[in-house]
Amino acid sequence: MQPVVLVTGASSGIGSALCKRLLREDAGVRLCLACRNMQKATATKAVLLAAHPAAQVTLVRLDVSSLESVLRAASEIQRRFQRLDYLFLNAGIMPNTHVSFKALISGLFSGRAVHMLSTAEGLLTQEDCITADGLQAVFETNLFGHFILIRQLEPLLCCLEKPSLLIWTSSSNARKSAFSLTDYQHSKGKESYSSSKYATDLASVALNKHFNKQGLYSSVVCPGLVMTNLTYGILPSFFWKLLMPIMWIIRFFTKTYTLTPYNGAEAQVWLFKQKPESLDALMKYHSCTSPMGKNCVESQKMDVEEETAEIFYQKLLELEKHVLAKLNAPLSPK
Ligand SMILES: NC(=O)C1=CN([C@@H]2O[C@H](COP(=O)(O)OP(=O)(O)OC[C@H]3O[C@@H](n4cnc5c(N)ncnc54)[C@H](OP(=O)(O)O)[C@@H]3O)[C@@H](O)[C@H]2O)C=CC1
Numbered sequence: 228m229q230p231v232v233l234v235t236g237a238s239s240g241i242g243s244a245l246c247k248r249l250l251r252e253d254a255g256v257r258l259c260l261a262c263r264n265m266q267k268a269t270a271t272k273a274v275l276l277a278a279h280p281a282a283q284v285t286l287v288r289l290d291v292s293s294l295e296s297v298l299r300a301a302s303e304i305q306r307r308f309q310r311l312d313y314l315f316l317n318a319g320i321m322p323n324t325h326v327s328f329k330a331l332i333s334g335l336f337s338g339r340a341v342h343m344l345s346t347a348e349g350l351l352t353q354e355d356c357i358t359a360d361g362l363q364a365v366f367e368t369n370l371f372g373h374f375i376l377i378r379q380l381e382p383l384l385c386c387l388e389k390p391s392l393l394i395w396t397s398s399s400n401a402r403k404s405a406f407s408l409t410d411y412q413h414s415k416g417k418e419s420y421s422s423s424k425y426a427t428d429l430a431s432v433a434l435n436k437h438f439n440k441q442g443l444y445s446s447v448v449c450p451g452l453v454m455t456n457l458t459y460g461i462l463p464s465f466f467w468k469l470l471m472p473i474m475w476i477i478r479f480f481t482k483t484y485t486l487t488p489y490n491g492a493e494a495q496v497w498l499f500k501q502k503p504e505s506l507d508a509l510m511k512y513h514s515c516t517s518p519m520g521k522n523c524v525e526s527q528k529m530d531v532e533e534e535t536a537e538i539f540y541q542k543l544l545e546l547e548k549h550v551l552a553k554l555n556a557p558l559s560p561k
C-alpha cells in the first residue's frame with residue numbers, strides 16, 4: 228500500500244518544495260495538500276501533476292488558525308483515507324515582524340555574529356493578534372491548530388503494526404527564554420514566533436511520550452534560513468535584493484543558510500525515508516547546506532526538559548477541552 232502523506236501549508240515555500248521532493252522520492256505516494264487558499268493550492272497541484280502526471284494529489288481546505296476549519300478538515304480527511312503515514316505540520320506565520328538594527332549592528336561586531344545570523348536571537352519582535360477562536364494567532368497557527376488536527380486524526384495515525392510519523396517544522400529561532408508555561412500563548416511578550424516554535428519542540432517530546440506505545444511518533448525539523456514569503460515579509464524587497472549577495476557569503480560561515488525551499492526541505496525528506504521507531508524523540512533534525520550547495524542533515528539535542536513538556540501537554544489538553552466545548556464538538560472523532 229502506498230503511503231498517505233498530508234502536508235499543511237503546502238501551497239508555497241518549504242511545504243510546496245517538500246511536496247515536489249516527496250514525489251521525486253516516490254511517485255506513488257498519495258499526497259494530500261492541506262491549505263487555506265484553494266486557488267494557490269490548485270496551482271501547486273497543477274505544478275506537481277505537470278512533473279508527475281500519474282501522481283495521486285488531492286486538496287483539502289484547512290485554515291489552522293480556525294478550529295472550525297480544523298474540525299471540518301479532519302472529518303473530510305477521515306472520510307477519504309483509512310490511515311495517514313506521514314503528517315507534515317508545516318504551516319506557519321511570523322506576522323508583523325520588526326528587526327532591531329541596533330542589535331544587528333552591535334551583534335555583527337561581537338563574537339556571536341554567526342550565532343545571531345543563524346538564530347536571529349535578540350533581533351526580532353512581532354505584533355501578534357487574536358483569532359476568532361479567542362486565541363493568540365501565532366500560537367494557534369504554528370502550534371495549537373496542528374495539535375487539534377493531530378488529536379482529531381488519532382484514529383488514522385495510531386496503528387501498532389505500521390507506525391506513523393508527525394513532522395513539525397520548528398526553527399532555530401525557537402528559544403526557551405521566549406516561552407513561559409504561565410503565558411504559553413505568549414500574549415504578553417513580543418517574541419511570539421520564538422515562543423510558538425519552542426512550544427512545537429515541547430509538544431513533539433510530549434506526543435512521543437504519550438503516543439509511541441500506540442504506534443505514533445513525532446519529530447522536529449529546522450529548515451535553516453530559507454527565502455520564502457515568510458522571510459520576504461520581514462524587510463522591503465529592495466533590502467533583500469541588496470542583502471542576497473551577503474547571504475550567499477554567510478554560507479561560508481554557517482550551514483544553516485539553506486536559502487532555497489528545496490534545500491530547506493532536506494530534513495523533512497530525510498525523515499520521510501527513516502523508520503519512525505528509529506528516531507530520537509529529543510533530537511531536532513536540521514537541514515544544512517554547504518557553501519557549494521551540497522545538502523545534508525544534522526541532528527542536535529533539543530533544549531527541552533521532559534517534565535516541562537508534560538506540564539505543557541496537560542495545559543494543551545485542558546485548552547482543547549475548553550475550546551471544543553465552546554464549539555460543541557466531541558473531544559475525539561467517532
Ligand atoms: N523561511 C524560513 O527561513 C523558515 C521557515 N520555518 C517554518 O517553515 C514553515 C513554512 O514556512 P515558509 O515556507 O518559510 O513560509 P511560507 O509563507 O512560504 O509558507 C507558509 C505556509 O503556511 C501556510 N499558512 C499560513 N497560515 C496558515 C493557516 N492559518 N492555515 C493554513 N495554512 C497556513 C501558508 O499559506 P498561504 O500560501 O495561503 O499563505 C503557506 O503555505 C513555517 O512553519 C515556518 O515557521 C522555519 C524556519 C525557517
Ligand SMILES: CC(C)CCC[C@@H](C)[C@H]1CC[C@H]2C3=CC[C@H]4[C@H](C)C(=O)CC[C@]4(C)[C@H]3CC[C@]12C
Binds near residue numbers: 346350451461462470
Ligand atoms: C544578512 C544580514 C547581514 C542582515 C539580515 C538581517 C535579518 C533580516 C536576518 C538575519 C538573521 C535572519 C533570520 C534568522 C533565523 C530565521 C529563522 C530560522 C526562522 O524561522 C525564520 C526567519 C529567520 C528568523 C531569519 C529572518 C531574517 C534574519 C533576522
